[in-house]
Amino acid sequence: MTAATVAAGPAARPARVPRRWGFLARRLGFYLAAAWSAITLNFFLPRLMPGDPSAGIVDKLQRVSGQQVSPSALESIQKVFGEPDANLGRQYLDYLGQLVHFDLGISVSNYPVPVSDLVWQGLPWTLLLVGSTTVIAFVLGTGIGAVAGWKAGGRFDTVVSPLTTFVSAIPYFWMALLGLWLFAFLLGWFPLAGGYDADIPIGFSPSFLLSVLHYGALPAATIVFSAFGGWLLGMRNMTVTTVREDYVLLAQAKGLSSRRVMLRYAARNAVLPNFTGFALALGHVVGGALLTEVVFNYPGIGYLLYTSLQQRDYPVMQGVFFLIMLTVLLANLLADSVYALLDPRIREGG
Amino acid sequence: MSTAFLSSWKVRVGLGIMAFFCLLAALGPWAAHTLLGLDPRANDISFIAQPPSSQHLLGTNQFGQDVLAQVIAGARGSMYVGLLGAVVGTAMAILVGVPSGYYGGKVDAALNFLTNLFLVLPVLPLILIVAGYLEGTGLTTIALIIGFFGWSGGARTLRAQALSIANRDFVRAMRMLGERGRRLVFAEVLPHLTGLIASMFLHAMIGAVMAEAGLAFLGISDSSAISWGTMIQSAQQQSAVLRGLWWWFVPPGLCIALIGTACALVNFGVDEIANPKLRVARPVSVRGAKRLARAGGGA
Amino acid sequence: MTVQAEQRTPSVAPAGQAVLEVRGLTVEYATGSIPVRACCDVSFTLRRGEILGIAGESGSGKSTLITALTRLQRPPAVTTAGEILFHGRDGAPPVDLVALDGKQLRRYRWTALSIVLQSAMDALNPVMRIGAQFADVLRARDRSLSKRDAWTRAAELLALVGISADRVRDYPHQLSGGMRQRAAIALALACRPELVVMDEPTTAVDVVMQRQILAQVLRLRGELGFAVVFVTHDLSLLLELADRIAIMYAGRIVEVGEATALYSAPKHPYTQGLRDSFPPLRAPLRTLRGIPGTPPDLRRPPSGCPFHPRCAQRTGGCDERLPALLPVGPQAGHQAACLLHETETETETDSGETKGGIR
Numbered sequence A: 001m002t003a004a005t006v007a008a009g010p011a012a013r014p015a016r017v018p019r020r021w022g023f024l025a026r027r028l029g030f031y032l033a034a035a036w037s038a039i040t041l042n043f044f045l046p047r048l049m050p051g052d053p054s055a056g057i058v059d060k061l062q063r064v065s066g067q068q069v070s071p072s073a074l075e076s077i078q079k080v081f082g083e084p085d086a087n088l089g090r091q092y093l094d095y096l097g098q099l100v101h102f103d104l105g106i107s108v109s110n111y112p113v114p115v116s117d118l119v120w121q122g123l124p125w126t127l128l129l130v131g132s133t134t135v136i137a138f139v140l141g142t143g144i145g146a147v148a149g150w151k152a153g154g155r156f157d158t159v160v161s162p163l164t165t166f167v168s169a170i171p172y173f174w175m176a177l178l179g180l181w182l183f184a185f186l187l188g189w190f191p192l193a194g195g196y197d198a199d200i201p202i203g204f205s206p207s208f209l210l211s212v213l214h215y216g217a218l219p220a221a222t223i224v225f226s227a228f229g230g231w232l233l234g235m236r237n238m239t240v241t242t243v244r245e246d247y248v249l250l251a252q253a254k255g256l257s258s259r260r261v262m263l264r265y266a267a268r269n270a271v272l273p274n275f276t277g278f279a280l281a282l283g284h285v286v287g288g289a290l291l292t293e294v295v296f297n298y299p300g301i302g303y304l305l306y307t308s309l310q311q312r313d314y315p316v317m318q319g320v321f322f323l324i325m326l327t328v329l330l331a332n333l334l335a336d337s338v339y340a341l342l343d344p345r346i347r348e349g350g
Numbered sequence B: 001m002s003t004a005f006l007s008s009w010k011v012r013v014g015l016g017i018m019a020f021f022c023l024l025a026a027l028g029p030w031a032a033h034t035l036l037g038l039d040p041r042a043n044d045i046s047f048i049a050q051p052p053s054s055q056h057l058l059g060t061n062q063f064g065q066d067v068l069a070q071v072i073a074g075a076r077g078s079m080y081v082g083l084l085g086a087v088v089g090t091a092m093a094i095l096v097g098v099p100s101g102y103y104g105g106k107v108d109a110a111l112n113f114l115t116n117l118f119l120v121l122p123v124l125p126l127i128l129i130v131a132g133y134l135e136g137t138g139l140t141t142i143a144l145i146i147g148f149f150g151w152s153g154g155a156r157t158l159r160a161q162a163l164s165i166a167n168r169d170f171v172r173a174m175r176m177l178g179e180r181g182r183r184l185v186f187a188e189v190l191p192h193l194t195g196l197i198a199s200m201f202l203h204a205m206i207g208a209v210m211a212e213a214g215l216a217f218l219g220i221s222d223s224s225a226i227s228w229g230t231m232i233q234s235a236q237q238q239s240a241v242l243r244g245l246w247w248w249f250v251p252p253g254l255c256i257a258l259i260g261t262a263c264a265l266v267n268f269g270v271d272e273i274a275n276p277k278l279r280v281a282r283p284v285s286v287r288g289a290k291r292l293a294r295a296g297g298g299a
Numbered sequence C: 001m002t003v004q005a006e007q008r009t010p011s012v013a014p015a016g017q018a019v020l021e022v023r024g025l026t027v028e029y030a031t032g033s034i035p036v037r038a039c040c041d042v043s044f045t046l047r048r049g050e051i052l053g054i055a056g057e058s059g060s061g062k063s064t065l066i067t068a069l070t071r072l073q074r075p076p077a078v079t080t081a082g083e084i085l086f087h088g089r090d091g092a093p094p095v096d097l098v099a100l101d102g103k104q105l106r107r108y109r110w111t112a113l114s115i116v117l118q119s120a121m122d123a124l125n126p127v128m129r130i131g132a133q134f135a136d137v138l139r140a141r142d143r144s145l146s147k148r149d150a151w152t153r154a155a156e157l158l159a160l161v162g163i164s165a166d167r168v169r170d171y172p173h174q175l176s177g178g179m180r181q182r183a184a185i186a187l188a189l190a191c192r193p194e195l196v197v198m199d200e201p202t203t204a205v206d207v208v209m210q211r212q213i214l215a216q217v218l219r220l221r222g223e224l225g226f227a228v229v230f231v232t233h234d235l236s237l238l239l240e241l242a243d244r245i246a247i248m249y250a251g252r253i254v255e256v257g258e259a260t261a262l263y264s265a266p267k268h269p270y271t272q273g274l275r276d277s278f279p280p281l282r283a284p285l286r287t288l289r290g291i292p293g294t295p296p297d298l299r300r301p302p303s304g305c306p307f308h309p310r311c312a313q314r315t316g317g318c319d320e321r322l323p324a325l326l327p328v329g330p331q332a333g334h335q336a337a338c339l340l341h342e343t344e345t346e347t348e349t350d351s352g353e354t355k356g357g358i359r
Helices: A002-008 A020-048 A053-065 A071-081 A088-100 A115-150 A155-168 A172-186 A206-243 A246-253 A258-270 A272-276 A278-296 A301-310 A314-342 B009-034 B067-103 B105-120 B123-133 B139-149 B152-166 B169-176 B181-217 B228-237 B246-274 B283-295 C002-006 C062-069 C102-106 C130-141 C147-160 C165-169 C177-188 C207-224 C235-241 C259-264 C269-276 C339-356
Strands: C018-029 C036-047 C051-055 C077-086 C113-116 C195-199 C227-232 C244-249 C252-258
Touching (some): A020 A314, A020 B105, A020 B123, A115 A155, A115 A206, A115 A314, A155 A206, A155 B246, A172 A206, A172 B228, A206 A258, A206 A272, A206 A278, A246 A258, A258 C130, A272 A278, A272 A314, A278 A301, A278 B123, A278 B181, A301 A314, A301 B123, B009 B067, B009 B246, B067 B105, B067 B139, B067 B152, B067 B246, B105 B152, B123 B181, B139 B181, B169 B181, B181 B228, B181 B246, B228 B246, C018 C062, C018 C227, C036 C077, C036 C227, C051 C062, C051 C235, C062 C077, C062 C195, C113 C177, C130 C147, C130 C165, C147 C165, C147 C177, C177 C195, C207 C235, C227 C235, C235 C244, C244 C259, C244 C269
Parallel strands (some): C051 C227, C051 C244, C195 C227
Antiparallel strands (some): C018 C036, C018 C077, C244 C252
């Protein structure tokens, strides 16, 4: 006993201050820097074009629309992309000031609707679609991946894993096209386009919400179907590795139920890298979802980006990018918070 | 060692599919033209939007163009973007990732920030914006843009690997012997990463093929160029889905999916061989153990 | 089975009686076309409260034996022959752990037989508090135990190995290496097992901590009366700790006997080599000698005695005949598998060969 008590003495107690905030503060700092970088990039991109950016954009706009740009539209373009003779530093500060007030300029193709209005209109739809599908795909993929990895090499695993490999190699928008053709065109189970039934007034009435579900089901399903494979394969391989860990072996030696060993020991640890991989995955999901919106004419910002691109409506393009970037960074911060919550080594130092 | 990875059927099938599409891209258009007399741009007025038949094996599109000829021509376009995009992307990943991991310190801090930045930025919308500003985006421009924005994942992996190699004894020893940094990086550290870089290149190629398809689908690509992406895009524009012209948009997408699967298969197989922890999960091992247990009389 | 039934006693079984009998245990790995036999015809008996040390080089089959004993092996490892008879302290007839399925085994896990793994850092779940890792097994064994009582019990168990009670709320990474290892030992004792298997529990800690942990194991064994199978590559360490020592080579037990007898008068050339390659802890220094060569490749084991290619004392039949484990020397229970000693007990050779011969 004495030897042990002596041994316990000198080992210094680690600091009890939770370091969770340290980790999250570092990440927050990074995301702020990333946001600033992207905003600056957004500012300089049009100005890097040879010649006067506004003139070039007006020129392109005229070519696409086939008509003269009105003086008021010209003014809006110059507001966003700078007057020909204005000082660049001055322009940059003005630009930052406008962003702070969420003033993204005026749409050229939908003159004089502010870009922020257009973007706010589309954002809830995209958030609804991408947000819900990301969560569903994550939960589904991680869950199935854990089961496949737990009995790796078993019958379930040998069927599911190669199949998933194939499914996740399919381009999103093509999958969406196939889904549209099969379930909406051939079978007629779902509407062909749109985000809601246009005959029902927009609001929180049950019939409208039901139509939102009906219209959203197919786009959502195609996104989930092509996105969950990545999570599944990642989780499967992590589980295969984790199952060989000593703490899982010990949990089995303890005679805990295999359910408990799988959930509390294997899956609980295997899921952690999936959160660090969130940044990588989210970029793909957002990109894929934008394309899916185009396939289904879904009224989100992906579709808005598409139409603005067709009409070379640069203020809208820039505004949409700004918003997408903010949302992606926020989602990453959220994933980091969950990660910090799940991993005590990050949370309580060590 | 160099042929060990061929023992996996996954690797063999994956490489086989890859080789097929590379060959198709290289020789396909010529073969289709001289042997089958197919021209991807020729309009057959008597066959407008016809389903597969003996004259047109994969049918024709809205403009009376042969879909098979287009798929073959598209293979060249898509693979060209894939290869060029992958070369640019992988080169950038090496140039950023390896020095970042090898040198550490301030170099690492700066390069790592850059990597993480490109990692979290939504790349597809960003490429869209850039491509939107550029006029006349042909396949080469598209490939360059894709490579320029798609290197971050590879750089992150390479950084981690270079970091571990830089701390190995042989590199330390050479550094103590006064070996110059740059030579050491490229002559000693880089060769240890060739396997990883090859696998990254494969990934980057698929990524670029998919990204090109996505961009073309959004109407970024020059519509005169033929790639699988522009095929799907023109199918979408001509409402092929709403008119049930499935033979128009199914084949190009299937080709992309096949290449993607081939790449995944190769990586899967190499992973199983390189990572012993995954190897035990191979069905062969599991079945072997079961057989042995049965032979042991249930002992 | 009938023999064991006669030994049945109504009350708690006395010390000196067997708690574990291993007979002809054989483990194979199903890798490649030919199964690799990592553990071959291993037999030994462990008495209640006894510490049996098992020593051998890496690759000798020690780790395979541990996972087979604790029934924790995973594919591709498979127990292809033999039995592991466990005699409970309640005096019930012995059960063959090899014959039980996963569900039946769970009844014996941790209450009959627990394990301490080599690295506590890897053996403790990094995302669970120390107390929770005690509580879940305590409550799995005793469903009436409340959560609060389980945590209190966890703190008591930690105190048993000299870790202060407030550490129950720590995560494994917050403990020092020595503390983690002691916590792992406390965890193994949570359900008062009759047998604890220890897999080199002191290799990850420094020498001072190593001595403390060994002293604690001995003290706790005295207090709680569990038996120990202690596996290590360090023979001199076993001399300090074990009552009996078994030496493994190429998946077989080549010598077994009382710790002091085996150490002072090793009979098998391999044991001699092993002893001479470690400095003794409490004996006058002597010249250290290694064993030439490397352990055999178990995919292609040498014919005859597996040690003969490295053996300095090999004679004519060594590469042809597999020696059986036979009594040697004056001490009772001292056995060795070597042809050098088989001649001493010529009469037993025939029966011994059929028992320990190639299967």
